[in-house]
């Protein structure tokens with residue numbers, strides 16, 4: 001793959017330089033919790049592209065999986081995670097996740113996070129159910145769990161003198177020499193300048209790349225930059241072909257990105273096709289509570305069969321008071337669109353939701369680049385395998401953010417700041433206009449949505465690759481003059497990696513389903529696909 005090493009030409013001697021012990025990219029649960037887990041004697045800069053409260057974590061509705069019930073155990077949580085992951089999870093890493101879950105939940109409760117209590121015993125947390133969990137183990141704060149956790153963690157980080165949150169800072173590239181990371185090159189939207197943020201430890205918690213797709217539950221900031229700048233810097237990406245589509249996203253002409261949490265199905269909602277018939281038991285014995293990839297694919301196939309654009313979620317057997325209290329965000333959002341979920345079926349269709357793949361990391365969040373770590377959706381440590389189990393994502397951000405926090409001392413060990421000079425100068429063509437960049441971004445997203453979605457095949461994947469190559473031919477060594485250029489260049493690179501991995505994996509497993517290779521092939525493909533630029 002031929003890509004320029006850096007998105008822009010620059011010389012750090014001519015840029016404003018900033019230094020902190022740690023730079024964290026991203027202000028979702030993984031980024032902010034990591035900052036709180038690092039010894040306060042270290043200075044930390046959290047860099048976020050938007051305002052601090054805009055992240056994918058904030059939108060997480062369902063909750064956090066943790067085995068708290070007396071009849072539950074980390075072992076049972078492990079088993080469910082491995083089953084959903086369809087043979088590709090790293091069992092040792094999953095064991096860390098499930099064993100360290102409760103302690104991290106305890107820590108965030110100490111930071112003031114409040115989860116719903118069991119109505120029959122207020123000394124316990126209420127435990128909800130979600131797909132592919134063999135028991136009730138989802139703790140939640142109504143249907144706005146991500147917001148509750150992020151609000152409280154951000155409030156704590158804001159009070160810490162050693163943590164500074166810098167908003168509207170776009171990380172363009174990692175500053176890496178001899179496979180060691182010294183900081184990041186950024187574009188600061190506040191004063192329209194490029195800057196170098198140096199640090200002894202750089203942590204990427206920038207989230208996934210849902211916006212490669214036309215319909216996603218992710219906010220606009222979830223573009224492919226984390227994966228792209230890591231790849232350009234020589235880090236490995238893993239499992240990029242596994243992209244999770246959430247089965248039940250509101251299907252309304254004014255809104256196709258609002259999530260209808262799996263917790264609604266966990267609470268007894270059933271899926272119906274356009275004729276009002278239930279269909280999930282025709283596809284899987286667990287019906288509506290089958291693993292997420294199975295439910296999304298079944299809905300897709302059912303829609304193909306009936307020619308409908310959507311199916312329906314029916315929870316009308318529950319009364320209005322209950323629904324309004326248990327799912328206030330969903331209830332009120334539906335009502336805004338004229339849907340009273342206590343009386344009406346909710347129109348839903350699958351949309352992109354979560355990237356299982358990302359920057360390859362070890363069990364301490366370490367990447368193959370020295371002093372560069374990753375956690376949360378940006379990382380791929382083998383927890384999710386081919387398909388993430390519901391409500392394991394916020395948990396992953398907590399457990400591995402905390403592990404990086406504990407490692408920080410070892411990495412930094414009070415060393416003096418190092419700020420080597422970086423210079424990059426490539427011949428570059430003149431920049432494209434914003435309109436040109438936007439048009440190409442749209443074209444790319446349409447190709448990804450059409451050909452690299454829930455069901456794939458070689459023909460479609462090569463069609464998508466052709467679109468990528470046509471756009472790529474036009475962007476190599478272009479001057480990058482706008483945000484849209486940066487997004488486009490990153491998205492093209494990440495799309496190429498996803499498509500190449502999807503072409504390579506000639507089998508169906510978890511979220512990667514190939515109609516031309518519909519079976520799982522453990523003999524050839526029970527392994528991860530890892531991509532590296534050099």
Ligand code: SIN
Nearest residue numbers: 061062261262390391
């Ligand atoms: C949901 O509430 O359905 C989403 C939870 C998750 O993605 O784990």
